[in-house]
Amino acid sequence: MTVSTPPLIPMRTPVPGDAPVPLSIDITPSTLVMSTPAHLLLADDNDEQAPLTGPLTALASQVATTLHQPGMVAAGLISFDATSSRLALCSAPRWADPLLAPYCFGCRHPSWTLKAEPEPAAYLAAVRQAQEMIKAGPLHKVVLARTMVLEADRPLTVKELLAHLPGPNARYVYAAPTGEDTWLIGASPELLVSRHGRTVATTPMAGSAPRSFDPTVDQARALALQGSGKDLQEHRLVVDAVARALAPFCEHLYVPARPQLTATSTMWHLSTPITGRLRDPGTCSLTLAAALHPTPAVCGTPENLAREVIGALEPVERGFYAGLVGWQDAAGDGEWALALRCGAVSGNTLRLYAGAGIVAGSEPEAELAETSAKFSTLLRALRVHTDL
Ligand SMILES: C=C(O[C@H]1C=CC=C(C(=O)O)[C@@H]1O)C(=O)O
Structure with missing residues (x-):
């Protein structure tokens, strides 16, 4: 069994002003926080420039004209449907070492009530409907998501939620403002592109199995995933699809023939670390994204x-879930992770999102279990105990 190491991301060269791992993260309601395998980024809105909110296709040129000074970054979220974004233009980003472990000790966790939206039975029905469409063709695969609404007994703060998320293999831990006093927080395993x-x-992931607390069962699930047709x-x-999209931009593209196994604290995933060298050094990270x-x-x-099927079968808008979270600097460098294993925070409410890829050979109950396991990334981190 081969288990992957994190993708190769060159460390950013430290510059004067960089801080060591912070003991307490100083954030305001407009701070984007993103911890990657290489560093922690804290980026605040620039008071003089409103965040960029346009479609993904317009961002590369907008960011290029707006980041006029070395050291500036544009950082934030891009929606799943790519029509909207919220990228803060930050002239003094703070960089530090990555967050590797939870940094909240002995805090009082809220009491929660939970509600699945849609109910599991409705999700199963949607998966079966998608499979009928796949049988009829030409649809081959569609990712169907569901949500879980958690209501706390008091208002939630991003600071307290974020403090619990870093952990083994949650490569991208983030909290990003989405509006006035609303955020998306999450712990995603997947790099879209750097x-x-x-x-x-890029490290595309697809094909997953929940982990087990029993090491023998856990290993058996990993092996079964590796051999699952x-x-x-x-x-x-x-x-x-990823190799086809990147090929025109690259003079070399290395695509391993077989996927590796990647473990997070709750999931096994098949993943393929793809690396390439740009043909044109002027191609920026947002153009690739x-x-x-x-x-x-x-x-x-x-x-x-697939987009149409998602629109028809998912009852809750995705918004920024399954979109992108990341940053780009004035040189065009950047990192964009998929906004997965996440929840939208507003007042006392945290709405979690999780999806699973449906293909002809899917078993609906297994896909439901997979989404439950994906919810448990945040549920376990926040000490929410539930039988999903
Ligand atoms: C859509 C999600 O995960 C994606 C990423 C990794 C593996 C996936 C899968 O096996 O279905 C999904 O494609 C999610 O976490 O909500």
């Missing part, structure tokens, strides 16, 4: 049909 100089990296097919669709998003890891194939 660009550092001429080096491009259904999961390998689901994974291949994503790798092919626009060419890739949405991959079949969050949407499906064919893409337009």
